[in-house]
Amino acid sequence: MxxxxxxxxxxxxxxxxxxxxxxxxxxxxxxxxxxxxxxxxxxxxxxxxxxxxxxxxxxxxxxxxxxxxxAAPGTQQEIPTVSDASPSTMNEELARARMICGRAKAAVIAMFSEAKMGRAIQSEDVDLMVEEISNSVMRNPHALISLSRLKTSDEYTYMHSVAVCALMVALARQMALSEAQVREAGVAGLMHDVGKMMISNAILNKPDRLTPDEFETMKYHPEAGVKILQENHHMTQAVKDVCLHHHEKIDGTGYPHHLSGDQISVFAKMGAICDVYDAVTSERPYKKGWDAAYSIREMASWKGHFDPMVFQHFVRTVGIYPVGALVRLKSEQLGVVIEQSSKSLLKPVVKVFMSTRTRMNVEPAVINLAHPDTRDAIVKFELAQDWGIGNVDALWSKSSVG
Structure with missing residues (x-):
């Protein structure tokens, strides 16, 4: 009723x-x-x-x-004693994260539409959304981050901002920044691509790679974004800086200002890593998303692209074998990472489902590689296409980890 x-x-x-x-x-x-x-x-x-x-x-x-x-409007009430940031299991938080992602998608669409029409972005609404995402990350740092990767190409422009927000929050916490800085990092992640609203949909949603001229047009979006944020006086300088400089590279070959090394702020260095990670692991109109573990290794090989120290913090944030990574075990089984371990980056929780010798499916089983009684271990990460596996994400996003 x-x-x-x-x-x-x-x-x-x-x-x-x-x-x-x-x-x-x-x-x-x-x-x-x-x-x-x-x-x-x-x-x-x-x-x-x-x-x-x-x-x-x-x-x-x-x-x-x-x-x-x-009761009358404005009556003071005591905040409920139920903790909104109590630790939760991966499964518990995935259920919450699904609802948050649904709300967040609608939120970003509305927010970016308002920005495109020249209307001010409401600071209390931005803060509310970032706080909800931040609380989810605090309860379990991998649920919402992993789930936000599972977006279709037509959702990319909006859900990418949500994913980068969650990644920035988690990375800021891993770097032991203050809670005020964590929130600011989240806002920066949420707003970093707002300038794309000034780019035509024909370019944003093109099913093929951009031509050189189209790419030059796309490269304008950081400056377009700052112009939007400058009309919103509650946006901090750090948020504007991430919007403007998240495509800069340590070696000076990025854009729009070809900054290098310490000319790039820590927040912008964080934004560059979070932006690229979500981009390469997501389905785009012109390409399939990369495997999460493969993405980490590829990004690590791009010399001169990312700040090495910040990147190390990022790896600790998402894991060497992130949730969703396909891995081969010493026991000659194939599995998917379904949860990280607080004890070791090399020993996540894995759901095994296939024999690597016979290529036949086996009864799914969950193995906590960090458990003292476990003798199994990861040998290497694998690519789904090499094993004829169509949807690895369904294996972890619906997993039960007990």
Whole structure:
């Protein structure tokens, strides 16, 4: 049953059906997307917004208390004690991450559309979205990052921003940056490609590689993005810098300003790595995405492209064998990485499903290579096409890890 309540009566566990405000003013992170409210931090942001009423579905979530209708807008409430950043398993967080990705896609589409029309981007909405992504990464650093790779080519422009946001948050935490810097890194990741809204769809969605002239047009998007962000005074200098310089390279061969070495800020160096990793692992109109482990090794070989120290931090963030990597084990089994280990980058949790000797499927089994009783180990990573495997991602995104 749908019921309209005051926002100050909204609590974690309620199912949001719709915000009672004009469409153009909806918090873009949840625009046209129904959602179970799970994060206390997200709830607090909604309380702080200008929305005063909301429709909830009492059949799909908690009901308001009997006295809630008497509450007045702006009433102070204690934040629920349920922790929005408590550690969770990969499976638990994948369920949440799927909902977050759905909301985030709608959010970025709305946000970029507003930017294209010259309208200001609402800072509270950006912060709300980054906080929800950041909380997911804190609960489990690999679920949303891995899931956001699974996008179709027509989703790329929008979901790429979500993926880079999550990667930037995780990388910033791995580098032990302050929470304020972590949030700023997330905003930078979310906004780094906003300038692509000024590039024609014919170029953005071209099913073939760009011609030299088209590539020159595409290279304008960092400067176009900064022009958009300059109209939004709440965007920090660091966010603008990542937008402008995420295509710079350490050896000075990047664009638009051919910066090199320490001329490139740490945030821009982080943005360059996160941007490329998601780009090469994603399906594009003109190519299939690379295997995650293969991507790490290829990127490591590009001398002069990335800052070596920041890249080392990035490898620790996603893993030497990231979630989704196809690996051969010493036991002559083929498996897919389904979760990282906190103990060793070389010993993730693997779901085995094929014999490398017979090329026949075996009963799927989960092996924690970091467990002290496990004698198995990864020999090398493999490519799915070499084994005639069509959809490796289905093996880990629906896995049960106990």
């Amino acid at each position: 749908l019921r309209k309540i005051l926002v100050c009566d909204l609590t974690v566990g309620m199912y949001i059906h719709e915000f009672c405000r004009p469409w153009v003013d909806d918090p873009f992170w949840i625009n046209n997307v129904e959602s179970l409210l799970q994060d206390a931090a997200v709830l607090e942001r909604i309380w702080q917004s200008s929305t005063t009423e909301v429709w909830i579905d009492t059949a799909r979530g908690l009901q308001p208390s009997v006295n809630s209708a008497a």
